[in-house]
Amino acid sequence: MKKNNNLLQVPNINSSDAQVKKLIYKVEDNLFNSHYKSSSKPEYLCVCSGGTTSSCARNGFITLDLRKEYNEIHLEKEKNLIRIGGGVIMKDLMNYLEKHNKTFPIGLSKLPGAGYILTGGISPMSRRYGLAIDNIDSIKGYLGNGTFISLEKDSLNSTQKLLWKGLKGAAPFLAIITEIGLKTFQSHPIQIIEGFVDDNELSKIINLSEGFPENLSLQWIFAERIYVYIFAEIKDDSDKEIFQNYLKQFEKFSSLKRKIYKTYNHIDFFPKELDLFELNKNNHSEVISLLGGDLKNDIQIFVSSLKEIIQNKPNSSCYIATQQLGLKTKEFDPNSSFFIHRTSTWKPWIYASWKKNDLKEREIVLNWMNESWKKLKPFFPQIHLAQIHNHLNSHEEEVHLSFGERLHELKTLKNICDPESILPPL
Numbered sequence: 001m002k003k004n005n006n007l008l009q010v011p012n013i014n015s016s017d018a019q020v021k022k023l024i025y026k027v028e029d030n031l032f033n034s035h036y037k038s039s040s041k042p043e044y045l046c047v048c049s050g051g052t053t054s055s056c057a058r059n060g061f062i063t064l065d066l067r068k069e070y071n072e073i074h075l076e077k078e079k080n081l082i083r084i085g086g087g088v089i090m091k092d093l094m095n096y097l098e099k100h101n102k103t104f105p106i107g108l109s110k111l112p113g114a115g116y117i118l119t120g121g122i123s124p125m126s127r128r129y130g131l132a133i134d135n136i137d138s139i140k141g142y143l144g145n146g147t148f149i150s151l152e153k154d155s156l157n158s159t160q161k162l163l164w165k166g167l168k169g170a171a172p173f174l175a176i177i178t179e180i181g182l183k184t185f186q187s188h189p190i191q192i193i194e195g196f197v198d199d200n201e202l203s204k205i206i207n208l209s210e211g212f213p214e215n216l217s218l219q220w221i222f223a224e225r226i227y228v229y230i231f232a233e234i235k236d237d238s239d240k241e242i243f244q245n246y247l248k249q250f251e252k253f254s255s256l257k258r259k260i261y262k263t264y265n266h267i268d269f270f271p272k273e274l275d276l277f278e279l280n281k282n283n284h285s286e287v288i289s290l291l292g293g294d295l296k297n298d299i300q301i302f303v304s305s306l307k308e309i310i311q312n313k314p315n316s317s318c319y320i321a322t323q324q325l326g327l328k329t330k331e332f333d334p335n336s337s338f339f340i341h342r343t344s345t346w347k348p349w350i351y352a353s354w355k356k357n358d359l360k361e362r363e364i365v366l367n368w369m370n371e372s373w374k375k376l377k378p379f380f381p382q383i384h385l386a387q388i389h390n391h392l393n394s395h396e397e398e399v400h401l402s403f404g405e406r407l408h409e410l411k412t413l414k415n416i417c418d419p420e421s422i423l424p425p426l
């Protein structure tokens with residue numbers, strides 16, 4: 001059989017099935033030539049790092065796959081800094097750091113690439129170390145207008161300051177990032193308390209988690225049943241003592257088990273063996289990520305809404321999951337980046353999946369996703385733009401709820417950095 005060269009091999013099935021116009025691997029001057037300007041259709045360049053989203057490839061669009069040419073990793077041990085290429089995935093970053101007894105607040109999966117870092121980056125460790133963007137030290141890349149940029153956090157001039165903020169949280173709209181310098185942390189053992197719980201137990205655990213200290217966080221998934229992960233980093237005796245006290249409370253949930261890991265890098269969240277949700281290669285999917293504050297007295301109403309949403313899910317692969325941020329992530333000035341919803345404690349995401357060639361089911365499932373979003377909005381009114389959906393009707397509202405009052409400022413920045421809209425439009 002003839003090999004189809006116009007397919008991108010990536011984890012996201014929508015993107016790996018897309019018939020791209022062309023694949024390119026290097027940023028060269030002609031990338032910013034008149035191709036897009038003369039194009040009669042609104043076409044832009046898709047950028048691929050980890051390839052975990054539905055926006056890194058589209059039928060008839062060109063994809064710049066950064067994984068081949070921008071995959072270098074270099075640790076500056078004495079400075080606790082690591083420089084990674086714009087096409088490095090979190091698995092490679094973490095394996096590299098592990099050799100040096102270091103770590104970085106990556107998310108719940110090691111599959112994502114630089115997109116994870118540039119769009120904010122919420123980790124189970126964020127309550128202690130902040131978001132991924134809070135730990136960026138330097139950025140290199142090309143603006144949409146072709147200008148090469150090399151920015152260092154501590155030596156920004158006044159015009160670079162706004163760009164620096166824009167790149168932290170909204171980079172996909174402004175630039176192609178080819179190198180990121182990140183602060184690294186000493187690695188420590190992790191303890192996880194995990195297991196299936198019922199809705200009543202979930203309410204109690206959420207209630208407990210809203211008082212968690214910085215080294216603990218809660219994440220859970222609700223597909224057919226509910227599975228929770230209580231994460232704890234044990235850095236020193238004080239962490240140990242705090243965790244021991246919490247253990248007494250966790251023991252009340254008889255189905256929860258305790259696991260000990262040497263480092264964060266050894267954890268595999270939501271593994272296949274647990275059969276938490278159907279992982280189907282014949283399905284396409286979209287994900288929408290929400291943000292909101294503490295649930296406080298609304299926990300039970302929220303869990304009831306959740307049950308209703310799951311009861312109505314049209315495909316067994318669909319699910320809702322949530323991760324906890326807060327504490328350190330709340331300390332940063334909302335003006336320091338374009339991740340502006342700094343009062344957030346929870347990031348739930350809705351995973352909507354359908355049989356890939358079934359357009360009718362696609363419509364039903366996307367409708368379920370939007371209806372579920374409506375039901376969750378009173379609790380989580382904002383959006384975390386970790387996935388770009390300019391191929392969906394929800395895009396405009398998502399952009400508005402991500403950047404709020406600062407959307408105008410971001411649009412001005414986009415006009416300067418990417419006036420021809422070579423990169424995804426806002």
Ligand SMILES: Cc1cc2nc3c(=O)[nH]c(=O)nc-3n(C[C@H](O)[C@H](O)[C@H](O)COP(=O)(O)OP(=O)(O)OC[C@H]3O[C@@H](n4cnc5c(N)ncnc54)[C@H](O)[C@@H]3O)c2cc1C
Binds near residue numbers: 046049113122177
């Ligand atoms: C299994 C899984 C678990 C996840 N867990 C978490 C989590 O715990 N916390 C969290 O915050 N998010 C999480 N995410 C969301 C994920 O971090 C975002 O969707 C992120 O944007 C994916 O980045 P990517 O590089 O893998 O994807 P890609 O599809 O390659 O890129 C996504 C978009 O980002 C832009 N982009 C990527 N790299 C660059 C670059 N170098 N320069 C310019 N633009 C670029 C492109 O426009 C691209 O369309 C998870 C996603 C998955 C699939």
